[in-house]
Amino acid sequence: MNTIPKHVAIIMDGNGRWGKLHGRSRSEGHYAGSKTMEELIDVSVGIGIEVLTLYAFSTENWKRPKEEVNYLMSLPVKFFNQKLPEFMKRNIKILISGDIENLPKGTRNVLVKAIEETSDNTGLIVNFAMNYSGRSEMVQAAAHIIQDVKENKISIDQLDEKTLENYLYTRTLPDPDIVIRTGGEKRISNFLMWQSSMSELCFVDELFPDFKKPLFIKALKGVYHRKQALNI
Ligand code: FPP
Numbered sequence: 372m373n374t375i376p377k378h379v380a381i382i383m384d385g386n387g388r389w390g391k392l393h394g395r396s397r398s399e400g401h402y403a404g405s406k407t408m409e410e411l412i413d414v415s416v417g418i419g420i421e422v423l424t425l426y427a428f429s430t431e432n433w434k435r436p437k438e439e440v441n442y443l444m445s446l447p448v449k450f451f452n453q454k455l456p457e458f459m460k461r462n463i464k465i466l467i468s469g470d471i472e473n474l475p476k477g478t479r480n481v482l483v484k485a486i487e488e489t490s491d492n493t494g495l496i497v498n499f500a501m502n503y504s505g506r507s508e509m510v511q512a513a514a515h516i517i518q519d520v521k522e523n524k525i526s527i528d529q530l531d532e533k534t535l536e537n538y539l540y541t542r543t544l545p546d547p548d549i550v551i552r553t554g555g556e557k558r559i560s561n562f563l564m565w566q567s568s569m570s571e572l573c574f575v576d577e578l579f580p581d582f583k584k585p586l587f588i589k590a591l592k593g594v595y596h597r598k599q600a601l602n603i
Contacts, residue, residue, distance in 0.1 A: 374595055376548035379415070380424035380570070382562055383408065385554030385578030387439075392578070398442040403580035405446055409454070414584050415495050416461060422496045422544050424468070426562050430504040444478045447501070451481045455488060462494030468540035469503035498544060505564035512538035541566055549594050551587075553579040571597075 383404055390400025408425060415423045428443055435443075451465075458465065465485040474482070482501065515538050519525045525534065536542060546566045550559070551573045559567065571594045577586055 375419050376591065376594075377420070378422040378424065378545050378547045378549075379420055379591070380426070380547040380550045380563055380567070381411070382426045382550070382552040382554075382560060383579040383582075384552055384556060386580060388554065389578040389580040397439055400578075400580060401439075401443060401446060405450055407580050407582055410583055411587055412463070412495070412497055414587055415497075416463065418588075420495065422498060422547075424498040424500060424541075424544075424547060424563070426500045426503065426560075428469070428501050428503070429561060430470070430502060430507060431561065444475050447478055447499075448481045451485045455485055458485070458489055458497075459492070462492045464489045464492040464494065464496045466496055466498040466544075467501050468498055468508075469501040470507070471501060474502055496544065498541070500562065503540075503562070505559075505561045508539055509565065536565075539565060546570065549573055549591065551575065551590050553577055553582045 386400035386404040387397035388400070389403060390397045393399075393403075411425075412423060427447070432443065433440060465482075467482050467486060471479050471482055482499075512535060516525070516530065516535070520527055541563070544566075546568075547563060547570045549571045550563065550567050552558070552560075553575050555574070555576045557574045559572075563570075573590050573594055575582065575586065575590055
């Protein structure tokens with residue numbers, strides 16, 4: 372692996388606990404997380420990462436209290452209204468992995484606008500996993516493949532790993548080199564299950580709002596040095 376990974380994916384866990392720890396609400400924890408996210412986007416541009424995937428909302432997150440879900444749906448609106456001009460200036464391209472059709476209209480509209488406006492940008496790709504589930508992604512891919520076979524668009528003998536990848540949200544992206552999870556839990560939680568088959572997994576104890584530049588660099592370096600030490 373080169374020192375700079377092409378694709379880094381992050382499970383941004385620990386926002387709620389961070390809020391509590393600081394005597395604030397879970398939503399305030401998410402807001403603090405969104406500020407950390409901004410910093411990591413900035414660092415990624417700086418060090419030349421090509422793709423940064425951020426797990427912003429899983430399909431399981433709908434089970435959270437209504438107030439928290441509403442807040443998580445409002446955050447992208449606030450975030451993109453504020454950051455989109457800067458993303459344009461910095462040549463950042465926004466992609467979404469997940470089912471955006473079933474998001475509230477205001478959230479969906481702002482995401483579609485961000486995707487469209489940044490579609491010709493050629494710098495860092497920030498891929499937000501929004502209303503994302505790795506299992507649903509596989510089910511949808513299977514359904515879509517069956518449909519295309521029925522319509523003679525592909526034949527069954529053509530089906531291989533590359534073909535299947537064309538049916539995933541991430542079809543235009545390289546697989547993640549590294550998947551980082553903050554917040555101390557050592558689980559993948561339905562995140563990029565196909566795409567992370569060969570990724571380095573990096574679990575850090577710090578809560579996501581505290582996962583700022585020095586810890587991010589340390590995590591990337593840790594993976595790199597481990598690989599060197601193993602002489603892979
Ligand atoms: C998990 O922490 C985190 C989330 C469910 C949401 C992450 C979202 C952001 C960091 C901001 C997204 C913003 C935009 C603009 C897309 P948790 O609440 O499960 O933490 P806990 O384990 O402490 O409860």
